[in-house]
Amino acid sequence: MATHKLGTFVCALFVIGCTANRNSTTADDAWRAASASITAAEMLAHISVLASDEFEGRAPGTPGESKTVSYLTEEFRRAGLLPGNPDGTWTQRVPATGFTSTSALTIRSGNVVRELARGSEFAARSRRLQADVRVDDSEIVFAGYGIDAPQYGWNDYKHFDARGKTLLMLEGEPKASGSETPEATRFRKTKASFFGTRTLKLDTAARKGAAAVLFVHEGETSRVSFAVAAAATEREGFDIASNAADQPVAVEGWITSSVFDQLCSGACGDLASLKKKASDERLEPVPLNARASFSVRNALRSFESHNVVALLPGSDPKLRDEYVLLTAHWDHLGRNPSLAGDQIYNGAIDNAAGTAQLLEIAEALANIANRPRRSVLFLATTGEERGFLGARYYVRHPLYPLASTVAEINLDSGNVWGRTSDVNNLAYGETTLDEVFAAAARQQRRTFSEEPFAGGTYFFLSDQIEFARAGVPASFPGPGNLYVGKPTDYGDQRWGEYGAKDYHQVSDEVRADWDLSGAVEDAQWLLHAIWIVTQDERRPQWREDAEFRRR
Numbered sequence: 287m288a289t290h291k292l293g294t295f296v297c298a299l300f301v302i303g304c305t306a307n308r309n310s311t312t313a314d315d316a317w318r319a320a321s322a323s324i325t326a327a328e329m330l331a332h333i334s335v336l337a338s339d340e341f342e343g344r345a346p347g348t349p350g351e352s353k354t355v356s357y358l359t360e361e362f363r364r365a366g367l368l369p370g371n372p373d374g375t376w377t378q379r380v381p382a383t384g385f386t387s388t389s390a391l392t393i394r395s396g397n398v399v400r401e402l403a404r405g406s407e408f409a410a411r412s413r414r415l416q417a418d419v420r421v422d423d424s425e426i427v428f429a430g431y432g433i434d435a436p437q438y439g440w441n442d443y444k445h446f447d448a449r450g451k452t453l454l455m456l457e458g459e460p461k462a463s464g465s466e467t468p469e470a471t472r473f474r475k476t477k478a479s480f481f482g483t484r485t486l487k488l489d490t491a492a493r494k495g496a497a498a499v500l501f502v503h504e505g506e507t508s509r510v511s512f513a514v515a516a517a518a519t520e521r522e523g524f525d526i527a528s529n530a531a532d533q534p535v536a537v538e539g540w541i542t543s544s545v546f547d548q549l550c551s552g553a554c555g556d557l558a559s560l561k562k563k564a565s566d567e568r569l570e571p572v573p574l575n576a577r578a579s580f581s582v583r584n585a586l587r588s589f590e591s592h593n594v595v596a597l598l599p600g601s602d603p604k605l606r607d608e609y610v611l612l613t614a615h616w617d618h619l620g621r622n623p624s625l626a627g628d629q630i631y632n633g634a635i636d637n638a639a640g641t642a643q644l645l646e647i648a649e650a651l652a653n654i655a656n657r658p659r660r661s662v663l664f665l666a667t668t669g670e671e672r673g674f675l676g677a678r679y680y681v682r683h684p685l686y687p688l689a690s691t692v693a694e695i696n697l698d699s700g701n702v703w704g705r706t707s708d709v710n711n712l713a714y715g716e717t718t719l720d721e722v723f724a725a726a727a728r729q730q731r732r733t734f735s736e737e738p739f740a741g742g743t744y745f746f747l748s749d750q751i752e753f754a755r756a757g758v759p760a761s762f763p764g765p766g767n768l769y770v771g772k773p774t775d776y777g778d779q780r781w782g783e784y785g786a787k788d789y790h791q792v793s794d795e796v797r798a799d800w801d802l803s804g805a806v807e808d809a810q811w812l813l814h815a816i817w818i819v820t821q822d823e824r825r826p827q828w829r830e831d832a833e834f835r836r837r
């Protein structure tokens with residue numbers, strides 16, 4: 287196996303280390319010895335501190351942040367790492383802004399002007415971090431799914447100048463035509479495409495100069511009700527400042543399907559018939575003979591937050607300027623003073639558990655007798671829960687060149703219910719890191735699940751996506767689902783229960799019945815995987831069909 291050959295090779299390079307230390311005659315042994323420092327007791331200690339009430343739910347810009355940043359800095363220092371910021375500090379400042387939008391929308395169709403009801407007919411906000419944002423008399427155009435994906439031969443912007451327009455879009459992505467499975471998608475068949483996300487659609491529309499984007503809420507068939515989507519739009523949002531060149535659209539939001547049908551009548555029929563047409567690549571944007579005017583007031587507040595960053599410098603003169611990046615978000619939702627009783631979102635599983643693994647892996651890697659050939663960068667990010675703010679800020683202001691960042695491995699949530707016989711990459715199928723994860727799992731006699739989890743959608747849902755978008759081969763390793771000595775559906779049950787009752791609730795707390803033996807094995811698995819990536823001359827690659835591969 288690769289690691290064995292690698293071991294010999296590494297020893298050839300580190301003759302002194304290999305002969306002087308009898309306990310680590312091969313690189314493989316070195317990794318194994320260091321993995322003993324990863325223990326359930328230490329992991330629980332980290333989680334218990336981070337998820338304590340004293341840390342107040344670790345909201346960015348609060349005293350909970352200061353405590354968290356101090357704790358992580360101290361632990362990285364104790365582990366023997368170096369300050370990760372080239373300016374000699376352990377943090378990267380992340381200036382962020384909170385914005386709460388109040389909006390009005392009037393539609394003019396010929397001589398008829400109508401103001402839509404906010405919250406029941408439309409919801410909108412502006413990510414432009416300005417107090418007042420207006421869009422006047424903008425032509426409304428139905429733009430299908432709002433996708434421009436040359437690699438799939440798909441363009442909803444055909445023969446169309448989007449500048450200044452208000453685009454109405456469907457959520458999701460076009461369905462495969464004539465497919466036997468009704469849920470099969472046109473682009474990746476069994477996997478979700480990033481082109482189907484609202485994030486990318488909004489960025490595409492902004493790039494094309496559109497003024498506003500309104501997604502059409504499809505009523506019953508939508509995953510969340512219009513009321514929930516509207517409330518999320520009007521709640522405080524967070525962002526980091528954009529460059530002038532990459533300003534977001536002025537207004538983004540939702541309209542109901544019945545407003546859409548009213549706007550469409552005459553021009554395009556109704557939503558149901560248009561939806562069928564929207565899965566045909568020949569459909570061109572449909573002007574709706576109506577104009578939109580928006581006025582948005584933003585209540586803004588600025589705050590400063592921090593990524594915590596630590597470095598383990600590589601030992602190989604050629605490879606040490608390349609970096610393997612390990613991330614976990616330290617932040618959570620803070621506290622809500624309007625709740626009766628418990629007000630603190632402790633975020634024990636999300637993501638004190640992932641952060642604890644990050645710390646344990648850092649400590650173990652720093653302990654390895656022969657330092658890894660490539661450098662390893664540990665980045666505990668802020669603002670993941672606010673829309674990947676810390677990760678996005680890092681990508682825009684990298685401390686080490688992204689082109690030299692050979693892999694990103696992100697940890698978000700961890701297993702607290704005992705040992706599993708399997709492990710996962712929630713970004714399975716995207717990069718050659720899968721081979722590394724599989725090899726490391728085999729060493730533990732565990733299986734590496736070789737299928738995309740939940741249609742690959744989790745890939746888009748944590749910090750790794752920001753690095754993927756910047757071209758860094760990114761992964762999202764996660765715990766397994768097959769619990770040793772338990773019925774096969776035990777994992778689904780536990781995660782299902784967690785998702786329904788505790789996820790993003792004040793009850794995501796440390797429990798007396800936790801069993802971190804599985805989390806220890808997961809961290810050891812990742813330690814080994816990271817070790818392999820640091821030693822192998824070949825850099826991890828995107829797969830041929832990966833959407834984030836540079837073309």
Ligand SMILES: [Zn+2]
Pocket residue numbers: 615636637670698699748
């Ligand atoms: Zn999380």
